[in-house]
Amino acid sequence: MKQNPFEPWKRRGLEDLGFSEGSSVGLTPRTVMWPYGMVLAGGTAVACAIAAMIRGWPLWSLVAILILGFVAAGLVSIFGWRKQRRDELGDRIIESLAVLISDTKRPSRRDYQFRSWVPGDFKRPLDRFIGAPADIRIRFEARLDEESIDWRMAVADKVSQRSGMDYDITRYDSRACMLALGFAAPVEEPEPDPVFKTKTTALAKQVFGDSAAVSVALNEDDEPLPTQLSVEYDTDRKWAKASVRRDIEMTVNALLPGRWRPDWNLTDDTVQFELRPTMPLSIPHPRPDTFGQVEDTILPYAEDEDGRIVAWDLKAAGPHMIVVGRTGTGKTVLIIGILIEAAARGWKIWVSDPKRVEFLGLRGWPNIQIVATQVSEQVAMIYKAWELMEYRYSLIEAGEADEDDFEPLIVCLDEYRDFVAMVTGWYQSVKEKGMPTKCPVFEWIGSLARKGRTARIHLLMGTQRPDADFLGGEMRDNFPARAALGSLSPQGAQMMWNSPSTGIALPKGVKGRATAVTVDGAPGEVQVYWTPDPRRAKKSGNEADMAILESLRPPEAVHPPLRIDIADEPFDGDDYSEWQEVLAAELVEISVEEAMKPRAVSTKTVVNAVIEDKRAAESEDGYMPTEDLQACEVEAGDLVRVDGQWVAVEGSIEDPGEEDLWCIDYRTDDDESEMLAIDASEVLLVRKPDNSETEATGLLDEQ
Structure with missing residues (x-):
């Protein structure tokens, strides 16, 4: 008989096998003996009590005899009745199985053994008292078809039906013609999937298609949350588009709790999303283990979310580095950390400090030779660096030296936009007839960027925002090593990382959080080492900061400090301009x-450097004024007012499962990742990134 494919499968029973229980199949009724035992126990007790009374025994002994007798009679009746019920159950099972194990249809109790009676899983106390046999042994005729297991399964089904308990075959001995049954292992009903597992699976199916194979890993919390999502999808050329993958990543981050990162394998048509590790809010700068190792060209300055060191590798990553970050994001901390790492290796370091106070604490630090704060000093320092580069080139050209013979020199130019503005104003005051329209210092910087690598002169540039002029064309290729502190505007992210969505939603309240090229070769989120400013640490007396600085200080200085001497009359008897004095x-x-020692400030230099601040119209924190926008108009990189604080939006997308519901994924100042699900038309307070074009620096302009 074939099983109907549209009905649930069930094991075959007697009717399916063609058997029927005829009226001729029966057992000889058992003789019930327990009533006789009960009467005998009670009668014996009464007889003993009468005999004791005749003999004059005390009254209490008569009562005791009667009680013992009646208790014995009660026990005989109770256990006798239970045995009767068990025998009846066994007989019903025997009669039911007779046609399955015997061709004679004459059942025999000798072929059955019912052992180890237990209360079972019955609900009624009386049924539990009677119980069920945990071990049933059945002897069958050898003529049965031993190759088929259908009759054995039918036996187990029939026993289960008659006894009220689930039985299964525990032993089958064909040689001894013995079949043993025992309680079937309880079938545990599968627990329903947690809510987020169901939601995550449904989301993956909706994004990648119903045919996608989805696997979701959960944590062990009371309310399990997804920690990993693996998807094997159908081959389709659309997955090769970065924009499609980015939209999927944004959807996952917006609709699932936490912050997720993908690992795409386009060759195997798989992608694995996993929760991003929680990054520390601060990492003290570790002690270098490379003191005095001049040839070590790897300068660590941060750690990524996996705890891997992020470094400026001057050979692999590039000879020059640019650091971008607005005031208060940790840009100066990063630059100080790199300079101190270079100083630990015994490199020469020259610093241009347009703000005049950011790097004063590095004066006197071993191997940091120059910290120039005046415009004329800064121009002279850059000229000397360019002059040194040309001199080293001449030595190589003459065959007197090789690139590896030179000691590395780090030239740090911080606040480059301020530097450009100050130099431009100063140059207008010293420029004479016949001199170039633009200050030649920009030519020298461009030359250092192009040729400095061979002469082992490396530029470390700092600026508050990525200027289109600075990061365009040739200069972009000369500064492959980059780090951006704080959130970028989409335009700035495009200039820095060739992606308008990279590094645009970093938490505002975490200083030192940056985007940089990680070990994988792709830009990722990092936490910059905390390197205290020596001047401020000494003034505050912070013991922890002082301990960090002490661990970073080189045991000895290889290069002495330098002073830039600009003489009013460099040559006796000649009349020189201020420009010539600088050169x-x-x-x-x-x-x-x-x-x-504190130095006197040249009033003339400061006055000449003061120019009109063309950035007055720019926002201080990189965002435009507040405006009212609907939730569906919010974009990644915006600031949104939530619960009284401005938060950075990481993703904004419509909920695919519910129409007109908008999901905004954001990060708080404390680096907590949360989601806001609201009506698409609900109005929010929003601040858009300031994408205004920056003033030309003149660095890349053709001379």
Whole structure:
């Protein structure tokens, strides 16, 4: 008989096998003996009590005899009745199985053994008292078809039906013609999938198609949350588009709790999403293990979300580096950390400080030779660096030296936009007839960027925002090593990382959080090492900061501090302009004590450097004024007012499962990832990134 494919499958029973229980199949009725035992026990007790009374025994002994007798009679009746019920159950099972195990249809109790009676899983107390046999042994005729297991399964089904318990075959001995049954292992009903597992699976099916194979891993919390999502999808050329993959990543981050990162394998048609590890809010700068190792060109400055070191590798990543970040994001901390790492290796370091106070604490630090704060000093320093580069090229050209013979020199130019503005204003005051329209210092910087690598002169540039002029064309290729502190505007992200969505939603309240090229070679989120400013740490007396600085200080200085001497009359008897005086400046070795002494400020230089601030119209934190926008108009990179604070939006997308519901994934100032699900038309307070074009720096303009 074939099973109907549209009905649930069930094991075959007697009717399916063609058997029927005829009226001729029966057992000889058992003789019930327990009533006789009960009467005998009770009668014996009464007889003993009468005999005791005749003999004059005390009254209490008569009562005791009667009680014992009646208790014995009760026990005989109770257990006798239970045995009767068990025998009746066994007989019903025997009669039911007779046609299955015997061709004679004459059942025999000798072929059955019912052992190890237990209360079972019955609900009624009386049924539990009677119980069920945990072990049933059945002897069958050898003529049965032993190759088929249908009759054995039918036996187990029939026993289960008669006894009220589930039985299964525990032993089958064909040689001894013995079949043993025992309680079937309980079938555990599968627990329903947690809510987020169901939601995650449904989301993956909706995004990748119903045919996609989805696997979701959960944590072990009371309310399990997804920690990993693996999808094997159908081959389709659309997955090769970065924009399609980015939209999927945004959808996953917006609709699932936490922050997720993908690992696409386009060759195998798989993708694995996993929760991003929680990054520390601060990492003290670790002690370098490369003191004095000049040839070590890897300068660590941060760690990524997996705890891997992120470094400026001057050979692999590029000879020059640019650091972008607005005030308060940690840009200066990163630059100080890199300079101190270079100083630990015994490199020469020259610093241009347009703000005049950011790097004063590095004066007197071992191997940091120059911290130039005046415009004329900064121009002279860059000229000397360019002059040194040309000199080293001449040595190579003459065959007197090789690239590896030179000591590395780091030239740090911080606040480059301020530097450009100050130099431009100063140059207008010293420029004479016949001189170039633009200050030649920009030519020298461009030359250092193009040729400095061979001469082992490396630029470390700092600026508050990525200027289109600075990060365009040739200069973009010369500064492959980059780091961006804080959130970028989509335009800035495009200039820095060739992606308008990279690094645009970093938490505003976490200083030192940046986007940089990680070990994988792709831009990712990192936490910059906390490197205290020596001047501020000394003033505050912070013991932890002082301990960090002490661990970073080189045991000895290889290069002495230098002073930039700009003489009013570099040559006796000649009349020189201020520009010529700067070009004729000399670098003079000084002591550490003299380097750390406060210096008099040249009023003329400061006054000449003051120019109109063309950035007055720009926003201070990189965002436009507040405006009212509907939820569906919010984009990644915006700031949104939520619960009294401005939060950075990581993703904004319509809920695919519910129409007109908008999901906004955001990060708080404390780096907590949360989601806001609201009506698409609900109005929010929003601040858009400031994407205004920046002023030309003149760095890339053709001379």
